[in-house]
Amino acid sequence: MTKPARRRNAEATRTAILAAARHCFTRESYDQVGIRDIAVEAGVDAALVCRYFGSKEDLFAQLLLRPDKPLEMIEAGRDGLSTRVAEMVVNKAGDQEAVDDLLIMLRSASSKTAANLVREAMIKRFDEPVAQLLEGAKPHLRARMMGSVIIGLIVSKIIRGPWDVDEPEQAAFQQRIEDLVRLSIQEL
Amino acid sequence: MTKPARRRNAEATRTAILAAARHCFTRESYDQVGIRDIAVEAGVDAALVCRYFGSKEDLFAQLLLRPDKPLEMIEAGRDGLSTRVAEMVVNKAGDQEAVDDLLIMLRSASSKTAANLVREAMIKRFDEPVAQLLEGAKPHLRARMMGSVIIGLIVSKIIRGPWDVDEPEQAAFQQRIEDLVRLSIQEL
DNA sequence: ACAGTATGTCAACCGTCGATGACTAACAAC
DNA sequence: GTTGTTAGTCATCGACGGTTGACATACTGT
Numbered sequence: 317m318t319k320p321a322r323r324r325n326a327e328a329t330r331t332a333i334l335a336a337a338r339h340c341f342t343r344e345s346y347d348q349v350g351i352r353d354i355a356v357e358a359g360v361d362a363a364l365v366c367r368y369f370g371s372k373e374d375l376f377a378q379l380l381l382r383p384d385k386p387l388e389m390i391e392a393g394r395d396g397l398s399t400r401v402a403e404m405v406v407n408k409a410g411d412q413e414a415v416d417d418l419l420i421m422l423r424s425a426s427s428k429t430a431a432n433l434v435r436e437a438m439i440k441r442f443d444e445p446v447a448q449l450l451e452g453a454k455p456h457l458r459a460r461m462m463g464s465v466i467i468g469l470i471v472s473k474i475i476r477g478p479w480d481v482d483e484p485e486q487a488a489f490q491q492r493i494e495d496l497v498r499l500s501i502q503e504l
Numbered sequence: 505m506t507k508p509a510r511r512r513n514a515e516a517t518r519t520a521i522l523a524a525a526r527h528c529f530t531r532e533s534y535d536q537v538g539i540r541d542i543a544v545e546a547g548v549d550a551a552l553v554c555r556y557f558g559s560k561e562d563l564f565a566q567l568l569l570r571p572d573k574p575l576e577m578i579e580a581g582r583d584g585l586s587t588r589v590a591e592m593v594v595n596k597a598g599d600q601e602a603v604d605d606l607l608i609m610l611r612s613a614s615s616k617t618a619a620n621l622v623r624e625a626m627i628k629r630f631d632e633p634v635a636q637l638l639e640g641a642k643p644h645l646r647a648r649m650m651g652s653v654i655i656g657l658i659v660s661k662i663i664r665g666p667w668d669v670d671e672p673e674q675a676a677f678q679q680r681i682e683d684l685v686r687l688s689i690q691e692l
Numbered sequence: 693a694c695a696g697t698a699t700g701t702c703a704a705c706c707g708t709c710g711a712t713g714a715c716t717a718a719c720a721a722c
Numbered sequence: 723g724t725t726g727t728t729a730g731t732c733a734t735c736g737a738c739g740g741t742t743g744a745c746a747t748a749c750t751g752t
Contacts, residue, residue: 360730363730363731363732364730
């Protein structure tokens with residue numbers, strides 16, 4: 317009568333919704349992603365999203381705060397941190413997942429309901445882990461400055477698209493970013 | 505019958521709406537500011553906003569692109585550019601209007617309808633003027649890198665609130681920002 | 693004073709969105 | 723097979739947002 321009826325599997329549906337939500341929120345801001353959008357991408361009725369996660373806000377929160385571990389590029393330790401960050405932003409190498417996590421936060425940074433969650437996630441998953449890695453005075457301030465540099469690079473990409481830098485300068489460009497990151501966490 | 509009836513003055517109303525819109529958009533993103541919000545703040549009926557500016561999108565566009573002149577801190581020339589930017593971000597000194605302009609752009613950067621306008625405004629009012637100020641190779645790339653640093657600082661403030669750096673480090677902090685800006689526009 | 697227009701107000705339309713509750717169908721246990 | 727529970731669907735509610743058109747009022751010229 318109603319519909320072909322979806323395969324019944326709670327766990328799979330749950331993760332499908334989470335994956336779909338993640339995908340949506342990396343492309344659009346909290347306000348612009350509708351519960352129905354997520355549902356369609358997950359191949360699920362919209363009502364299920366609310367059923368499983370309570371509300372859109374709860375879903376977003378779970379997406380941001382569930383992974384208790386810090387971002388991978390930080391977890392790898394202090395050595396070569398600047399290099400990893402530079403590679404990540406220039407998109408040469410690994411840990412695209414970390415970029416997505418930051419993208420989700422930044423896209424929704426100025427949504428009234430998402431703002432608090434974003435701040436919390438940013439502090440817990442980025443600033444504090446980085447601060448713990450740093451030696452010397454004022455680690456929190458320096459961690460935040462490094463965050464600021466990364467944020468700038470990613471938001472610039474959001475606004476203006478990829479950095480179209482041609483091959484000859486590629487290396488120098490990446491080196492410049494690495495220097496910026498390194499400078500941002502130097503002791504004052 | 506209807507209402508006390510507002511003073512009839514088209515030009516004043518127009519600018520009142522623009523000012524109110526500006527104020528609203530510096531605090532919230534394009535999606536979150538309603539035409540009714542702007543109207544209330546301007547002391548005007550919501551219908552007038554559409555009447556005068558056609559649509560919310562047109563109003564936003566006019567707000568971003570009307571001032572054909574570049575941001576003040578750029579207009580002042582190449583000398584002391586890094587210093588001015590650092591002062592501006594740390595909020596010590598002048599040209600708060602420029603910060604607001606950037607704030608408006610960044611707040612609404614990931615709104616689908618506003619995105620194109622923001623990109624356009626960013627390029628026309630920031631990148632190109634800065635690129636014209638720079639000597640040497642790849643001025644556009646370097647201008648964009650400087651933009652990226654500034655964006656990071658402002659967005660970080662949006663997300664996390666003001667940089668609470670206590671007096672002793674204040675000078676060193678500002679110097680660090682100045683160095684970051686200077687490094688970002690150095691030749692590769 | 694009168695007519696005409698510029699300005700402002702009100703009410704409503706239409707679409708979208710998040711959320712809810714009633715219903716239906718699959719699966720498991722017995 | 724019967725029964726009870728879980729998973730999924732549907733229709734709908736209430737709120738809100740942008741926009742529009744009909745109406746009311748203030749100003750201007752004659």
